[in-house]
Amino acid sequence: MSHPSIAEIKIPPVTPQTENQSAPVARLHGSPFTELPDNLYIPPDALQVILEETFEGPLDLLLYLIRKRNLDIMLVSIAEVTEQYLEYIALMENLKIELAAEYLLMAALLAEIKSRLLLPKPKESEGEEEDPRAELVRRLKEYEKFKQAAAEMDELPRMLRDQFPVYVDPDLPRRPPKLPQVTVEALAEAFRQVLQRASQLQHHTVARERLSVRERMSRILAGLQENGTVAFESLFSQTEGRAGAVVTFLALLELCKEGLVEVLQTEPLSPLQIQLPAG
Amino acid sequence: MNLKDIVEALLFASPEPLTLPQLLSLVEDEGVDRPTLEKVLEELAEDYQTRPLELARVASGYRFQVRKHLAPWVSRLFPEKVGRYSRALLETIAIIAYRQPVTRGDIEAIRGVVVSSNIIRTLQEREWIRVVGHKEVPGRPALYATTKRFLDDFNLQTLEQLPPIQLEQDEQADPEFAPPSQTTH
Amino acid sequence: MNLKDIVEALLFASPEPLTLPQLLSLVEDEGVDRPTLEKVLEELAEDYQTRPLELARVASGYRFQVRKHLAPWVSRLFPEKVGRYSRALLETIAIIAYRQPVTRGDIEAIRGVVVSSNIIRTLQEREWIRVVGHKEVPGRPALYATTKRFLDDFNLQTLEQLPPIQLEQDEQADPEFAPPSQTTH
Numbered sequence: 001m002s003h004p005s006i007a008e009i010k011i012p013p014v015t016p017q018t019e020n021q022s023a024p025v026a027r028l029h030g031s032p033f034t035e036l037p038d039n040l041y042i043p044p045d046a047l048q049v050i051l052e053e054t055f056e057g058p059l060d061l062l063l064y065l066i067r068k069r070n071l072d073i074m075l076v077s078i079a080e081v082t083e084q085y086l087e088y089i090a091l092m093e094n095l096k097i098e099l100a101a102e103y104l105l106m107a108a109l110l111a112e113i114k115s116r117l118l119l120p121k122p123k124e125s126e127g128e129e130e131d132p133r134a135e136l137v138r139r140l141k142e143y144e145k146f147k148q149a150a151a152e153m154d155e156l157p158r159m160l161r162d163q164f165p166v167y168v169d170p171d172l173p174r175r176p177p178k179l180p181q182v183t184v185e186a187l188a189e190a191f192r193q194v195l196q197r198a199s200q201l202q203h204h205t206v207a208r209e210r211l212s213v214r215e216r217m218s219r220i221l222a223g224l225q226e227n228g229t230v231a232f233e234s235l236f237s238q239t240e241g242r243a244g245a246v247v248t249f250l251a252l253l254e255l256c257k258e259g260l261v262e263v264l265q266t267e268p269l270s271p272l273q274i275q276l277p278a279g
Numbered sequence: 280m281n282l283k284d285i286v287e288a289l290l291f292a293s294p295e296p297l298t299l300p301q302l303l304s305l306v307e308d309e310g311v312d313r314p315t316l317e318k319v320l321e322e323l324a325e326d327y328q329t330r331p332l333e334l335a336r337v338a339s340g341y342r343f344q345v346r347k348h349l350a351p352w353v354s355r356l357f358p359e360k361v362g363r364y365s366r367a368l369l370e371t372i373a374i375i376a377y378r379q380p381v382t383r384g385d386i387e388a389i390r391g392v393v394v395s396s397n398i399i400r401t402l403q404e405r406e407w408i409r410v411v412g413h414k415e416v417p418g419r420p421a422l423y424a425t426t427k428r429f430l431d432d433f434n435l436q437t438l439e440q441l442p443p444i445q446l447e448q449d450e451q452a453d454p455e456f457a458p459p460s461q462t463t464h
Numbered sequence: 465m466n467l468k469d470i471v472e473a474l475l476f477a478s479p480e481p482l483t484l485p486q487l488l489s490l491v492e493d494e495g496v497d498r499p500t501l502e503k504v505l506e507e508l509a510e511d512y513q514t515r516p517l518e519l520a521r522v523a524s525g526y527r528f529q530v531r532k533h534l535a536p537w538v539s540r541l542f543p544e545k546v547g548r549y550s551r552a553l554l555e556t557i558a559i560i561a562y563r564q565p566v567t568r569g570d571i572e573a574i575r576g577v578v579v580s581s582n583i584i585r586t587l588q589e590r591e592w593i594r595v596v597g598h599k600e601v602p603g604r605p606a607l608y609a610t611t612k613r614f615l616d617d618f619n620l621q622t623l624e625q626l627p628p629i630q631l632e633q634d635e636q637a638d639p640e641f642a643p644p645s646q647t648t649h
Binding site: 183185192 | 599600
Binding site for chain 2: 472
């Protein structure tokens with residue numbers, strides 16, 4: 001794009017009937033830097049900041065230019081505003097200030113509108129061909145609606161800015177957490193799956209052990225924790241019968257094998273003592 | 280037990296606004312019917328007329344809230360949450376609110392500038408907008424719409440309560456620009 | 465501006481109780497001193513005497529709370545959530561039940577994955593397992609076994625009532641009092 005040339009196009013002002021001001025002020029061709037458009041008193045080096053922070057884009061800037069002149073968004077004012085807009089863009093270009101692409105795009109659009117307006121219109125097609133300005137006006141009106149809506153929405157009372165939620169402690173008695181219940185079947189199934197997985201993983205059978213033996217092992221260990229040392233005989237109970245004694249004995253053997261208990265005999269033939277290994 | 284006390288306590292203790300049906304189900308043991316409950320709510324709103332709190336009705340139901348004129352003091356409790364938003368964000372949420380469902384492209388067409396991802400993210404984090412679908416065009420862009428939370432935060436019950444869009448030079452409102460009539464989903 | 469209104473609004477809007485110094489700093493612009501603020505708090509507490517809420521002074525400061533007698537209704541807002549035990553937890557308690565006493569290492573060897581401390585803690589808090597000793601290997605790891613509570617909760621009198629495990633490739637279960645088969649780990 002060659003903007004200076006676009007801006008340099010000299011366009012005769014389009015009969016400004018409702019115009020309450022005189023013709024465009026800035027003559028870019030001669031002294032563009034001294035004669036700023038008189039609607040905006042902005043030092044040139046502040047223009048970029050203004051464009052980026054004050055205006056929400058080219059439509060916003062165009063709207064500003066229109067409003068500044070106290071004009072309606074009317075077809076007649078578009079040419080005027082277009083000129084001023086292009087002057088700004090040219091100014092920015094000359095100052096080598098980087099502009100957002102949208103501003104340049106709008107400049108191109110405006111330049112196109114201008115050039116099309118210059119072309120003589122064939123009488124025949126006048127009705128059919130849309131005025132190139134109409135679309136821009138439509139967009140400007142559309143944008144202005146939402147710009148205004150945004151401003152009005154900002155006026156609405158808003159949570160955490162104007163109003164605030166209330167927090168009141170329910171002060172409920174603390175309830176013990178409700179724990180999920182598990183069935184014994186679920187437990188068995190979980191174990192079966194673990195074993196299944198383990199056996200598949202390890203390529204050998206993880207054999208089942210006598211539960212009763214494992215349980216007795218736990219019970220013996222628990223007893224030792226409470227009482228320290230216990231007598232070997234005290235681990236056996238008459239009421240359990242032979243089977244019970246076997247279980248206890250197997251549990252003891254297993255515990256010894258795993259180094260979980262120590263069996264002591266202070267002297268030959270004296271009673272056996274069972275105790276936890278000395279830590 | 281005093282029904283008004285129960286309703287008042289429920290509204291204060293609830294972390295979220297309560298709808299009429301929710302309130303009804305919470306007091307159903309008392310054999311309360313809807314008109315009775317509505318009357319109690321009216322009375323409550325009346326009782327709070329002169330208080331620093333007010334009973335408000337928003338999209339998700341009834342809630343107590345601190346009145347606006349106390350914001351200067353109350354906002355000190357939340358120094359990090361400054362309720363200021365950029366014009367770009369406000370314009371974006373306005374377009375989504377009035378024109379939903381819209382794509383980012385739609386918003387950009389109206390605003391004439393690119394919509395930053397930051398703005399969309401902020402609006403989503405705020406739970407003011409959400410993706411309600413995808414437009415069946417190349418790239419299947421997301422379609423954004425406002426949420427119930429958006430209405431709640433702007434003290435609205437429905438989108439129809441949004442300020443009507445009017446322009447100085449428009450003699451009469453363009454019917455096209457009435458806010459969409461459906462309440463947010 | 466009415467100081468009582470401001471203090472009331474602050475107490476309602478704060479998610480946490482507010483202490484006297486906090487309240488003082490929030491209204492210091494009003495030139496309020498401590499005795500004045502204390503008096504306002506007293507008055508507020510008085511005002512709420514007949515209301516469903518009360519101004520309470522708890523360890524961390526002042527807060528509004530629902531009066532005790534409304535708990536039956538308010539508690540409905542917070543239904544109890546029944547959690548679900550994870551598969552990892554179920555497998556862990558199953559291994560402890562069938563293989564006790566076991567160390568964490570034993571469980572990990574069988575499950576093939578690390579046992580999280582959370583699971584062990586949950587099982588201990590639930591009083592389903594306890595430490596019955598320490599294995600005499602480096603690090604002396606704790607040996608876990610099930611408790612009486614575990615049997616009670618599963619409606620068992622003894623561990624032997626746990627369902628026998630039938631592995632697919634096992635043709636038959638071991639006879640009751642046969643010597644323990646060699647474990648492979």
